Amino acid sequence: MTTxxxxxxxxxxxxxxxxxxxxxxxxxxxxxxxxxxxxxxxxPLPLPRRLRRGGNQQLIQLVERSGxxxxxxxxxxxxxxxxxxxxGRKPSLVIANGCExxxxxxxxxxxxxxxxxxxxxxxxAAAHAVGAPQAVLCLHQNDPLAQHLRAAIQQRPHTPLxxxxxxxxxxxxxxxxxxxxxxxxxxxxxxxxRRPRPSxxxxxxxxxLVDNVETLAHLALIARYGDAWFRGRGTHDAPGTTLVTIxxxxxSPGVYEIxxxxxxxxMLRLAGGTAQPLRAVLLGGxxxxxxxxPDMRALPLTDQACRQVGASLGIAALIALPIGACGLAASAxxxxxxxxxxxxxCGPCMFGLPAIADDLSAIATGQANHSHAQRLWRRLQVISxxxxxxxxxxxxxxxxSALRVFADDLDAHLAGQPCPGxxxxxxxxxxxxxxxxxxxxSLLTKEMSHGNRQSA
Amino acid sequence: MAIDKARDDSGRGxxxxxxxxxxxxxxxxxxxxxxxxxxxLDEWGYPIITSSRVPAELIKDARRAAAACPSLALxxxxxx
Numbered sequence: 001m002t003t004x005x006x007x008x009x010x011x012x013x014x015x016x017x018x019x020x021x022x023x024x025x026x027x028x029x030x031x032x033x034x035x036x037x038x039x040x041x042x043x044p045l046p047l048p049r050r051l052r053r054g055g056n057q058q059l060i061q062l063v064e065r066s067g068x069x070x071x072x073x074x075x076x077x078x079x080x081x082x083x084x085x086x087x088g089r090k091p092s093l094v095i096a097n098g099c100e101x102x103x104x105x106x107x108x109x110x111x112x113x114x115x116x117x118x119x120x121x122x123x124x125a126a127a128h129a130v131g132a133p134q135a136v137l138c139l140h141q142n143d144p145l146a147q148h149l150r151a152a153i154q155q156r157p158h159t160p161l162x163x164x165x166x167x168x169x170x171x172x173x174x175x176x177x178x179x180x181x182x183x184x185x186x187x188x189x190x191x192x193x194r195r196p197r198p199s200x201x202x203x204x205x206x207x208x209l210v211d212n213v214e215t216l217a218h219l220a221l222i223a224r225y226g227d228a229w230f231r232g233r234g235t236h237d238a239p240g241t242t243l244v245t246i247x248x249x250x251x252s253p254g255v256y257e258i259x260x261x262x263x264x265x266x267m268l269r270l271a272g273g274t275a276q277p278l279r280a281v282l283l284g285g286x287x288x289x290x291x292x293x294p295d296m297r298a299l300p301l302t303d304q305a306c307r308q309v310g311a312s313l314g315i316a317a318l319i320a321l322p323i324g325a326c327g328l329a330a331s332a333x334x335x336x337x338x339x340x341x342x343x344x345x346c347g348p349c350m351f352g353l354p355a356i357a358d359d360l361s362a363i364a365t366g367q368a369n370h371s372h373a374q375r376l377w378r379r380l381q382v383i384s385x386x387x388x389x390x391x392x393x394x395x396x397x398x399x400x401s402a403l404r405v406f407a408d409d410l411d412a413h414l415a416g417q418p419c420p421g422x423x424x425x426x427x428x429x430x431x432x433x434x435x436x437x438x439x440x441x442s443l444l445t446k447e448m449s450h451g452n453r454q455s456a
Numbered sequence: 457m458a459i460d461k462a463r464d465d466s467g468r469g470x471x472x473x474x475x476x477x478x479x480x481x482x483x484x485x486x487x488x489x490x491x492x493x494x495x496x497l498d499e500w501g502y503p504i505i506t507s508s509r510v511p512a513e514l515i516k517d518a519r520r521a522a523a524a525c526p527s528l529a530l531x532x533x534x535x536x
Contacts (some may be wrong), residue, residue, distance in 0.1 A: 193479070346478035347502035355500075382498050388479045 012043015015225035019233070021241050022115055022217050023257045032114035035155035045121045045223060047128050051161070055086030055131035059223060063129070066227035067239040068219065072097060072177075072212030073285065073315040075303050078219065081209060084199035085130040088207030094127045094135040095184070095203075098145070098213040099168050099175030102285035103337075103429045105317040107243035108213050110255040112145050115217065116152035120163070122216025125223045127161045130209050135163035137213075138180050140170040172341035173391050177210035190343045191389035214243055234260035238302035246271040247429055248320035249278060258301065265297040268320065279323045280405055284314025286334050286430070287394025290327060290405040311401070325426035326419050328409055331402035332360040337430045338395040349392040352383035356399055363410065366418035373414055377403070472510045473533050474518060476503060480529035487530050490521040503530070 016024045025033035025041055033041065048056070064079035085092050096119060100108040112119060123135045139146045146165055153162050166184070168174050174189035177198050183189040184203045202208025211219075218240060222230050231239040238260035244267060247253050251272030258267060264281060268274060278293045289311035291299060299305055303313040321327055339353035359376040362368040376399070384396045403410060409419055474494065483501035493514060495503045510518045510532070522530045 193477070347481065347483055347500050348478070348498065351500035351502075352498075379499075382504065386478060386502070386504070388477075 010043070010046060010224055010226070012046075012224060013041065015221070015229050017232075019241065019259060020257050021221060021233075022111060022118060022214070022243060026114045033117065035117055035152070038115070038117035042118070042121075042221070043224060045125060045220060047125060047223070051128055051131060051133065053091075053131045055082070056128050057086075059125065059129045060086060062227055063219060063222060066222045066230040067237075068215065068222060068230065069238070069303075070212055071214040071218070071242060071316070073102075075313060078211065078215055081199050081211070082126070082129045084197070085132070085207040085209040088200070090206045091134070092130050092132040092207040092209065093203050094123055094130065094132045094163070095177075095180050095198075095208060095210045096123045096126075096135065096137045096163060096213050096216055097175060097177065097180060097210055098137060098139045098149075099170075099180075100140075101170075101172045101175030102287070102315055102317065103172075103431055104245065104247060104282070104285045104288075104319055105315045106245045107255045107316065109143075109145060111214055111217060111243060112139070112149060116149055117156070118217040118220050119213045120149075120152060120156060121220035121223075122211075122213070122218070123163050124159070124161050125219050126209055126211060126216055129219075130207070132209065133160065135161055136184065137163040137165050138168050138175075138183075139165060140175075141167040142170070143167075171343075172338070173343050173389065176389055176391075178389065180210060181208055190345060191391065193388045194390075235300070235302060237304050242301070242316050244301070244316040244318065246318050246320070248281075248318070248426075249274055249276060249322040249325075250320050251275060261300045261302050261305075263297070264291070264293075264299045264301065264318075267301065267318065268297075271320075274320060274322070276322045276324070278320050279325065280321045280327055282319040282321065282330075282398075283311060283317075285317045285394075286428075287338055287391075287398050288314050288317070289397060289401040290321075290331075292405045319428065321426060324421050325424070326364060326409065326421035327402055327406040328360065328413060329364040329418075329422040330426050330428060331398060331406075332357060332364045333425060333428060333430060335360050335395055335399060338391070338398070342391060343389075346387040346392070348383045348386040349395075352379060353392060353395050355379060356383070356395070360399060360402070363413050364418065364422050366413050366416050366422070368414060370414055373403070373410065471512075471535065472515055472518070473508045473535055474505050474510055474522070475508075475531050475533055476505060477529045477531070478502075480527045482527050482529075484526050486524045486526070487521040490524055491517050494518065495521070 020027045060079055060082045068078040069075045098108050098112050127135050169189050173191050176191045178192040179189040181198045181202045198208040198210050234240045241257050242260050243257050245255050256270050280290045280292050282288050282290055306313045335357035339357045342349045344350045356379050380396045383392050487503055488495045488497045518532050522532045
């Protein structure tokens with residue numbers, strides 16, 4: 001029996017029972033939903049009229065029973081974060097993270113474009129859950145989405161919880177939660193140390209809930225339909241659906257909504273299958289893990305299953321690499337990109353990432369030998385864990401997984417015989433070169449954003 | 457596929473620990489000179505704290521190293 005947090009049966013339309021929950025409107029109409037269509041499809045958000053300062057424990061418990069985990073890459077249990085923020089003594093703040101800094105992922109952009117009101121509902125529900133009197137929606141600068149979301153906000157009945165849209169410099173590390181907190185506090189979107197967590201001390205010392213926009217969209221549906229409904233899809237440990245971006249050598253690359261626990265082979269099939277056999281898949285965004293194929297074809301898409309094979313789910317994005325392409329060369333390109341996106345705050349990242357990128361490039365072009373490879377392994381161990389944020393660790397994990405998954409190719413490359421595919425760079429979703437964050441760190445400052453007042 | 461870190465975390469949670477703020481650190485290298493038993497420098501000049509727990513006989517030197525850091529990046533903390 002579904003128990004909504006208002007302890008009354010939901011009086012709106014029936015919940016979506018098919019595999020499409022967030023994308024239900026898109027699947028039916030092949031376009032985004034406005035406010036009218038949104039309320040017709042999902043009904044009203046059943047929130048109490050007044051926001052309570054201590055938050056809403058019933059709603060938090062509902063989210064806990066649902067087992068919702070963050071969809072921004074870290075997979076943190078959402079209810080636990082809500083509880084931490086609600087327990088704070090200073091007035092809290094909700095930050096909805098729609099920046100999607102990883103170029104391999106497109107799902108947040110798609111969600112914001114076609115179902116903005118689900119995200120806006122989620123922000124409102126989250127603010128009620130933690131008792132936050134204020135909310136902010138972060139998007140990349142100069143993105144047409146900012147205009148689209150401002151228009152969507154205008155369509156809604158006015159409440160004090162309508163979020164302010166804040167534009168963020170479009171850098172990879174600028175969309176980390178500590179970066180957004182720093183942006184709103186100091187004006188510069190540089191990542192900071194992991195402790196204290198934003199939920200304990202965030203913007204100007206206030207408890208701050210930073211949640212991915214997709215997480216908030218799921219929250220908006222859980223508030224309506226309850227935990228049993230949410231758990232109707234997915235697995236026990238990984239309940240619900242998730243949006244996944246499928247890129248690379250598939251016939252129909254794009255964003256799909258799938259049940260958590262769906263095997264890799266099924267996701268590739270959903271994306272139209274492949275025209276040629278695949279060598280591997282990069283899972284978890286650009287700073288993710290390579291998974292060898294066909295070995296990993298049955299791997300279910302859950303964080304637990306991924307960890308069992310030495311990977312992690314991260315942000316749900318896949319890049320399918322065909323057999324003719326060189327995984328070492330692709331990884332070298334990705335490493336150069338990640339190196340260029342360092343915030344330049346910590347030595348091991350600022351110097352270590354370009355060094356390992358050069359190492360992998362040398363290996364990819366057949367200009368390295370075994371001692372270079374050993375030096376690269378040592379560098380990976382030295383760099384790991386010594387930055388303030390997770391950026392260098394992601395790059396290290398990518399490099400390590402490339403050396404392991406493409407070990408056969410590695411031997412050939414180190415013998416001076418790079419594979420033919422190394423000469424033909426496989427297209428990767430890496431943006432063209434743009435100004436690095438260093439040495440001019442002003443590229444990270446809020447002054448570059450257009451028309452936004454200082455937030456409180 | 458976790459990378460084994462260069463640091464040793466086995467002493468975590470007991471006694472006195474050295475912590476480094478990687479953002480403040482600007483690779484002056486004084487700490488490694490004053491406390492070579494516990495701090496080495498990577499190839500780019502940044503400190504690697506090889507054991508987070510400081511043995512009792514080195515606490516005085518550790519304190520000196522933390523005080524000598526021009527960026528105040530190195531700190532000695534007693535764990536709870």
